[in-house]
Amino acid sequence: MGNPLLVFWYRLFGPTVTPRAAGREPAGTSTEQATATVFLVLRRMRPPLIVLVLIFAVSVLGLMLIPGRDAAGNPAPLGLLHAFYVMAYTATTIGFGELPHPFTDAQRVWVTFCIFLSVIGWAYAIGTLLALLQDRAFRRAVALQRFARSVRRLREPFWLMAGQGQTGRLLGDSLDVLRRRFVVVDTSETRIAELDTRSYHSDVPGLAGDPRNPGHLLAAGLAHPRCAGVLALAEDDRTNLAVTVTAALLRPGLPVVARTLSRRVAERMAAVAGPTVINPFDVFGEQLRLALQAPAGYQLVRWLTALPGEPMPERGHGVPPGRWVLYGYGRFGQELAADLRGAGLEVTVVDQGTTTSADPSVIRTDEPEDQVMERAEVRGAVGLIAATDDDVTNLALVAAARRANPHLFLVARQNAGASEPLFAALDADLVVVPAEVVAHEVLAHLGSPVLLHFLKEVPRRDEAWAEDVVGRLGTRCGRAPLVTWEVALTRERAGALQPWLGTGEARLGDLLRSPDDRDRAIPAVPLVVARGEDRLVTPGDDLVLVPGDALLLAGLPGARQDLENVLVDEATREYVVHGREVPTGWLWRTLARERAGARRG
Structure with a gap:
């Protein structure tokens, strides 16, 4: 119903978000490191180049000093020009000739000696x-120079990702699907080489370097005006702390999202820079409580934070109050035990006999899994959590617990991505993958502050409200993966809607009609309407919109395109809002005006 040329023009030249400018010039640059290649080549190649120059000079001097004769037998020594010319093609082994006269025997002996000398x-x-090309230092310098050059050429916003482990790969795949550029710095050359083997839509610059090195972060675009933020996702907390501190000092005000498993490191990060800190164990503890107390609310959160292409999870079943068995009392186990006890649940903790925990209530044992189930009295429990850092142990624990009590609610921790088929075959009620937990949280923080507000609102609402929202999403969108996006009803973003918004009759339900058939709604559900400082959660279709409102919607990708057409095309707006079909092109509009004038005449 709309004008495709107008929509294309808006998408190509419409308003864009200006990247955050650097607060100040960086304290240092990576120019010395990025240009080290030239100095390394000159330093390594200096001796052989000197040898070649000496061989050439001695050869030319010898030809000039050795007597020569012309065809008549008269003395004809070679001058500087002829001697240089002869050695130019002789010493480079590209040819041989006796110029300007045939050589004497002495000259031929000298040229023969020069040939062997030049070959050496x-x-x-x-x-x-x-040897230089195989040198690791030279190859690193070349890679750094090439990497820095590719980063400098970026002309669109990008994220600087420090660490390309399991979390980094998941997040990189998701960012690529969302058409967001990113740059990677990781200590592993293998992980950086894998970037070229992944089917990304655009090239991903990668550097096998140390994220703790400020020079490497600067080469990765920390001071680049298009750098949208830093993602500290290394598996080492100290590395993430160093990246956070570096970003705070060299680029104050730049958004930073950091992963950590230590509360102490999180406090140090907050003290220095105040980044967004994600502890996967804390996050999963909150999600577990939500899954046990409000299955529909947990399902709603998982739907809205799912990675692109990830299947929408089914709703879990409620768990009656009772005792839980937790095997594994490391940092993850301690967080889960505290969360479960904070929810008023009884927890029996079991750990290996080598545990260093001083908690007297922990059952320490190295017995086989079936005997562990007997000591922990699994038959009288309502749930079991296998929380060790070994996937084989967790699989065996869940299998043994299911044999001992088929009615248990089973939660398993998956550590390695390669173990996914095993955990899928195990069919536990809930599988926690720390890397996926972090990736979900990071995507939520990169999405929208309004989305974060909605996600924090979910645990505060009752189960009936969550069931209603999930039902509306399922009715309009089915079980396809969802996307969330914001729509600003401003003059810059929604110019075609401004006259309608000013009438006081602009209802939300009318805006969400399909441009192809206004009797149907687009496959999207409004989650929040932001009006000034107010946030209206799950507004109804009869809500009257005003200029300046911002909408947060969840739906299918096609719904976003349909709504964008309504925002920028007046003809599409007329059909969707009023049901009137108006001409879209200049010629048809002119003919329509003339026909209307003729009817009035």
Whole structure:
């Protein structure tokens, strides 16, 4: 119903978000490191180049000093020009000739000696060059220079990702699906090489370097005006702390999202920079409580924070109050035990006999899994959590618990991505993958502050409200993966709607009609309407919109395109809002005006 040329023009040249400018110039640059290649080549190749120059000079001097004769037998020594010319093609082994007269025997002996000498010199130079090309320092310098050059050429917003482990790969795949650029710095050359083997829509610059090195972060675009933020996702908390501190000092005000498993490190990060800190164990503890107390609310959160292409999870079943068995009392187990006890649940903790925990209530045992189930009295429990850092142990514990009590609610921790088929076959009620937990949280923080507000609102609402929202999403969107996006009803973003918004009759339900058939709604559900400082959660279709409102919607990708057409095209707006079909092109509009004038005449 709309004008496709107008929509295309808006998407191509419409308003864009201006990237955050650097607060100040960086304290240092990586120019010295990125240009180290030239100095390394000159330093390594200096001896062979000197040898080649000496061989050439001695050869030319010898030809000039050795007597020569012309065809008549008269003395004809070679001048500087002829001697240089002869050695130019002789020493480079590209040819041979006796110019300007045939050589004497002495000259031929000298040229023969120079040929062998130049071959030795070239062999020395080429061998040194080949050794240089294999040198790790040279290859790192070349890689750094190429990486820095590719980052400098970026002309669209990008995220600087420090760490490309399991979390980084999941998040990188998701960012690529969302058409967001990112740059990677990781200590592993293998992980950086894998970037070229992944089917990304655009090239991903990657550097096998140390994220703790400020020079490497600067080469990765920390001071680049298009850098949208930093993602500290290394598996080492100290590395993430160093990245956070570096970003705070060299680029104050730049958004930083950091992963950590330590509360102490999180406090140090907050003290220095105040980034968004994600502890997967804390996050899953909150999600577990939500899953046990409000299955529909947990399902809603998982739907809205799912990674692109991830299947929408089914709703779990409620768990009656009772005792829980927790095996594994490391940092993850301690967080879960505290969360469960905070919810008023009884927890029996079991750990290996080598545990260093001083808690006297912990059952320490190295017995087989079936005997562990007997000691923990699993038959009288309502749930079991296998929370060790070993996937095989967790699989065996869940299998043994299911044999001992088929009615248990089973929660298993998956540590390695390669173990996914095993946990899928195990069919536990809930599988926690710390890398996926972090990726979900990071995507939620990168999405929208309004989305974060909605996600925090879910645990505060009752189960009936969550069931209603999930039902509306299922009715309009089915079980396809959802996307969330914001729509600002401003003059810049929604110019075609401004006259309608000013009438006081602009209802939300009318805006969400399909441009193809206004009797149907687009596959999207409004989650929040932001009006000034107010947030209206799950507004109804009869809500009257005003200029300046911001909408948070969840739905299918096609719904976003349909709504965008309504925002920028007046003809589409007329059909969707009023049901009137108006001409879209200049010619048809002119003919329509003339026809209307003729009818009035």
